[in-house]
Amino acid sequence: MDLILQQMPTVLKALNVGFLQTLKLFVATGLGAFPLGLVIAFGSMSRFKPLSLLTRFVVWVVRGTPLMIQLLIIYYFPGMVLKNNIWGSGEAGRFLASAIAFIFNYACYFSEIYRGGIQSIPKGQQEAGMVLGMTKSQIFFKVTLLQVIKRIVPPMSNEIITLVKDTALARIIALQEIIWAGQSFLKGSHGIAGAIWPLFFTAVYYLAFTGIVTLVLGRLEKRLDYFR
Amino acid sequence: MAILDVKDIRKTFGRTEVLKGISFSLDKGQVVSVIGSSGSGKTTLLRCLNFLETPDGGSIAVNGETLFDAADPATQREADIRRKRLHFGLVFQSFNLFPQYTALENVTLAGRLLAKEEPDYKARKKELFANIDGEARALLAQMGLSDRINNYPHQLSGGQQQRVAIARALALRPDILCFDEPTSALDPELTQEVLRVIRQLADRQTTMVIVTHEMAFARDVSTHVLFMDGGVVVESGPPEQVIGAPTQERTRRFLESFTRP
Numbered sequence: 453m454d455l456i457l458q459q460m461p462t463v464l465k466a467l468n469v470g471f472l473q474t475l476k477l478f479v480a481t482g483l484g485a486f487p488l489g490l491v492i493a494f495g496s497m498s499r500f501k502p503l504s505l506l507t508r509f510v511v512w513v514v515r516g517t518p519l520m521i522q523l524l525i526i527y528y529f530p531g532m533v534l535k536n537n538i539w540g541s542g543e544a545g546r547f548l549a550s551a552i553a554f555i556f557n558y559a560c561y562f563s564e565i566y567r568g569g570i571q572s573i574p575k576g577q578q579e580a581g582m583v584l585g586m587t588k589s590q591i592f593f594k595v596t597l598l599q600v601i602k603r604i605v606p607p608m609s610n611e612i613i614t615l616v617k618d619t620a621l622a623r624i625i626a627l628q629e630i631i632w633a634g635q636s637f638l639k640g641s642h643g644i645a646g647a648i649w650p651l652f653f654t655a656v657y658y659l660a661f662t663g664i665v666t667l668v669l670g671r672l673e674k675r676l677d678y679f680r
Numbered sequence: 681m682a683i684l685d686v687k688d689i690r691k692t693f694g695r696t697e698v699l700k701g702i703s704f705s706l707d708k709g710q711v712v713s714v715i716g717s718s719g720s721g722k723t724t725l726l727r728c729l730n731f732l733e734t735p736d737g738g739s740i741a742v743n744g745e746t747l748f749d750a751a752d753p754a755t756q757r758e759a760d761i762r763r764k765r766l767h768f769g770l771v772f773q774s775f776n777l778f779p780q781y782t783a784l785e786n787v788t789l790a791g792r793l794l795a796k797e798e799p800d801y802k803a804r805k806k807e808l809f810a811n812i813d814g815e816a817r818a819l820l821a822q823m824g825l826s827d828r829i830n831n832y833p834h835q836l837s838g839g840q841q842q843r844v845a846i847a848r849a850l851a852l853r854p855d856i857l858c859f860d861e862p863t864s865a866l867d868p869e870l871t872q873e874v875l876r877v878i879r880q881l882a883d884r885q886t887t888m889v890i891v892t893h894e895m896a897f898a899r900d901v902s903t904h905v906l907f908m909d910g911g912v913v914v915e916s917g918p919p920e921q922v923i924g925a926p927t928q929e930r931t932r933r934f935l936e937s938f939t940r941p
């Protein structure tokens with residue numbers, strides 16, 4: 453116990469640095485996947501059959517395979533198969549590869565939620581807008597959107613909580629996120645070696661993070677309680 | 681001149697011809713009731729008038745202007761449809777109010793969006809919105825809903841929701857207001873309060889096309905009744921004739937289903 457207390461400042465410092473990378477990946481995935489998911493959702497709902505079939509096939513593949521494998525392919529395929537390592541060897545390249553894998557993967561999950569949400573709005577809402585002389589985009593933004601948001605907040609919350617924890621998968625390509633930071637004290641880092649507790653301790657970070665995210669999303673859900 | 685002239689409207693879904701040539705015309709201030717059993721094509725007819733469906737044949741003219749002619753592609757441009765819809769209002773069986781807006785906002789929303797198309801919208805925005813707001817309040821008062829303007833749809837009864845929907849349709853001052861079984865989703869007491877406001881509109885010379893199963897109401901509110909069956913108008917004329925003394929066997933059989941419990 454004394455030893456842990458003694459190691460604590462060093463470990464926390466390193467874990468904080470790792471957590472910052474975790475946080476960055478989380479934010480980047482959110483910023484990228486929210487809009488990309490909408491694009492994919494519209495693609496899968498397109499009346500142009502080849503586009504909707506292709507989109508649904510891609511979504512099926514992405515959702516049907518582990519994100520870990522997608523990460524490995526995106527990171528190693530260019531260098532080891534095409535002999536052109538577009539990612540370079542540094543942390544920046546690993547982050548970019550991770551962000552791309554996460555954005556694409558999560559956009560596919562989000563797109564299915566968006567699609568379900570959009571299709572769950574009764575046709576009568578759109579038609580009411582049409583007979584009132586609204587344009588398509590007015591109907592989407594003024595009538596449909598908020599109703600869709602209200603319906604997708606609960607399933608999106610689940611995905612976002614999962615995303616917090618999924619960021620740990622980037623460890624597989626050695627992104628220096630919090631798991632990587634915790635694990636570094638096993639082999640030895642900052643003068644500490646053979647310590648397993650920092651790795652276990654990372655769970656506290658995740659717990660706090662998911663706690664805050666749950667709180668914020670719960671608030672949003674409440675804010676939309678005023679209508680049905 | 682007729683305010684509405686519908687000629688030989690035809691509509692086919694897949695292999696079923698749902699409307700097999702419907703024609704009628706309507707003068708300003710007249711009320712036509714459309715009756716007929718379920719599946720006879722009444723909703724499809726209203727949807728064609730409101731450009732929610734494109735007829736396969738026939739024409740629609742309002743105030744002498746041909747809004748749609750199946751034979752004339754120039755009348756079918758996608759870009760013009762939105763504006764053409766404004767000649768008609770439609771009140772749905774299921775109300776279709778926007779749940780995230782209050783009664784007042786439901787009535788003002790479309791008007792505010794249309795105001796953006798006015799010249800010098802920016803400069804006159806305040807004045808335009810004040811007018812829209814004032815008219816919406818007056819309409820809701822006319823519907824007996826003055827004390828409900830800030831309620832959301834889920835806080836209103838079905839009858840109140842339908843009256844908001846009527847105010848919403850009236851707010852854009854359509855030439856012709858269409859109703860698709862406006863009381864079919866309502867309890868008997870709530871039905872009466874909705875029929876009462878429609879009757880008031882008829883007294884104020886509102887031009888209306890009303891699809892309804894309320895025979896007594898159709899009889900005393902309309903200037904004209906169409907009985908539809910299987911996609912055609914079987915019998916039409918003044919209510920005293922079509923409902924009071926039908927000449928067609930099919931009309932008689934349909935009306936009997938209402939008198940028998």
Ligand SMILES: Nc1ncnc2c1ncn2[C@@H]1O[C@H](COP(=O)(O)OP(=O)(O)O)[C@@H](O)[C@H]1O
Pocket residue numbers: 693694698716717718719720721722723724725
């Ligand atoms: N979009 C559609 N696709 C296929 N068939 C339809 C469609 N809309 C209506 N129909 C069919 O057209 C017929 C008439 O329907 P409708 O106009 O709703 O009749 P009503 O309002 O008199 O009950 C019905 O048989 C219905 O199944």
Ligand SMILES: [Mg+2]
Pocket residue numbers: 722723724860861
């Ligand atoms: Mg119907």
